[in-house]
Amino acid sequence: xxxxxxxxxxxxxxxxxxxxxxxxxxxxxxxxxxxxxxxxxxxxxxxxxxxxxxxxxxxxxxxxxxxxxxxxxxxxxxxxxxxxxxxxxxxxxxxxxxxxxxxxxxxxxx
Amino acid sequence: xxxxxxxxxxxxxxxxxxxxxxxxxxxxxxxxxxxxxxxxxxxxxxxxxxxxxxxxxxxxxxxxxxxxxxxxxxxxxxxxxxxxxxxxxxxxxxxxxxxxxxxxxxxxxxxxxxxxxxx
Numbered sequence: 001x002x003x004x005x006x007x008x009x010x011x012x013x014x015x016x017x018x019x020x021x022x023x024x025x026x027x028x029x030x031x032x033x034x035x036x037x038x039x040x041x042x043x044x045x046x047x048x049x050x051x052x053x054x055x056x057x058x059x060x061x062x063x064x065x066x067x068x069x070x071x072x073x074x075x076x077x078x079x080x081x082x083x084x085x086x087x088x089x090x091x092x093x094x095x096x097x098x099x100x101x102x103x104x105x106x107x108x109x110x
Numbered sequence: 111x112x113x114x115x116x117x118x119x120x121x122x123x124x125x126x127x128x129x130x131x132x133x134x135x136x137x138x139x140x141x142x143x144x145x146x147x148x149x150x151x152x153x154x155x156x157x158x159x160x161x162x163x164x165x166x167x168x169x170x171x172x173x174x175x176x177x178x179x180x181x182x183x184x185x186x187x188x189x190x191x192x193x194x195x196x197x198x199x200x201x202x203x204x205x206x207x208x209x210x211x212x213x214x215x216x217x218x219x220x221x222x223x224x225x226x227x228x229x
Contacts (some may be wrong), residue, residue, distance in 0.1 A: 002155060035215035037156075044205055044222050045156065050215035088156055092214045098171045099146075099158040099214060 003028060004089055004102035011108040016079050020105045022072040022089030028100060032092050034072040036065055039086040039104075048087070049074060079109050112136040114206045114220035122200075122227050128193040132206030132220060133186075140164055140184045144209050146216060147180060147191040149202040157202075161209070162189055196227045 005023040012018040022034065036049035047056050049065035052072065064075045072089055089102040118130035132145070139145055147159040160170035162180045170178050179192045193200060203224050207216040 032212070033214055037216070044219040045216075046219070047215060047217035050217070051213060056217065090156070090214070090216070092212070096172065098173075099161075099209075101156040101158070104155045 002103040003093055003096065003100050004091070006087075006089060006102035006105045008103070009106045009108065011110050012079055013110055014079050014081060017075065017077045018079060018107060020074040020076075020087050020089075020107070022074070022102050024070050024072075024091065024093075025095075026070060027095035028070075028091050028093040029067065029072055030070040031094060034065070034067055034089055034091045036063075036072075036074045037088045037090065038083075039088065041085070045088065076107070081109050083107060084109050112208075112218055114208070114218060116204060116206050116220045116223040118204075118223060118225070120224060120226060122196055122225060123229050124197055124227055125195055128196050128200060128225055128227075129190065130204055130206075130223065130225070131183075131188050131190045133188045135187070138184075139182060139187055139189060142210070144169070144211065145180075145182070145189045146207050146209060148205040148207060148216075148219075149200075150205070150222075151199075151202045159191060159193075159204075198227050201225065201227045 033051045037045040038048045039045045052067040062078045086104045093100045113135045115133045122128045144161040146161045177194045203222040205222045207219040
């Protein structure tokens with residue numbers, strides 16, 4: 001059971017938009033930065049969003065992040081089949097004194 | 111371009127110690143950043159194992175703290191993890207990565223290495 005709660009799966013059609021939520025508490029999301037990672041099948045995780053809303057160089061603006069209170073959200077617009085992957089949110093938890101991740105969300109582009 | 115590459119045995123016996131090394135290229139590990147180990151059991155999510163700061167201070171996941179040691183080898187620009195008394199529950203893909211202080215985002219990641227605990 002992860003401290004950060006993500007939906008196990010989401011799906012949408014190509015070209016559509018999907019939203020992945022990450023719910024936490026005042027000890028983690030409510031008190032720090034959230035990052036998001038994309039993990040394609042058989043690959044290592046890749047940084048997608050950092051410091052809640054920023055995109056690393058090379059990440060298309062179809063990917064966007066936001067944070068409000070103790071929740072964070074990853075939006076993906078203009079879905080492509082190549083976006084099919086597992087997505088993880090992460091942050092620091094001051095109560096656990098550990099870096100933590102959500103359980104991951106599997107995105108299907110139908 | 112910073113690159114990280116994990117190496118070590120792919121099979122470890124129960125009760126023994128797992129040892130992995132992460133070779134870093136394109137950046138000096140003694141310059142800055144925290145250097146991290148993560149793991150991912152087959153079909154499951156990510157777990158942070160611990161970090162070592164460029165000055166040598168370590169930070170461990172409380173759930174693993176009693177069994178984990180992370181160290182730096184600045185002369186060879188790599189860092190290592192040792193996990194003692196392993197069981198089948200420690201079977202996972204192990205990744206090395208880095209993060210910058212309280213910003214807590216990890217980039218880049220090594221490709222990962224599968225370690226199986228089995229007799």
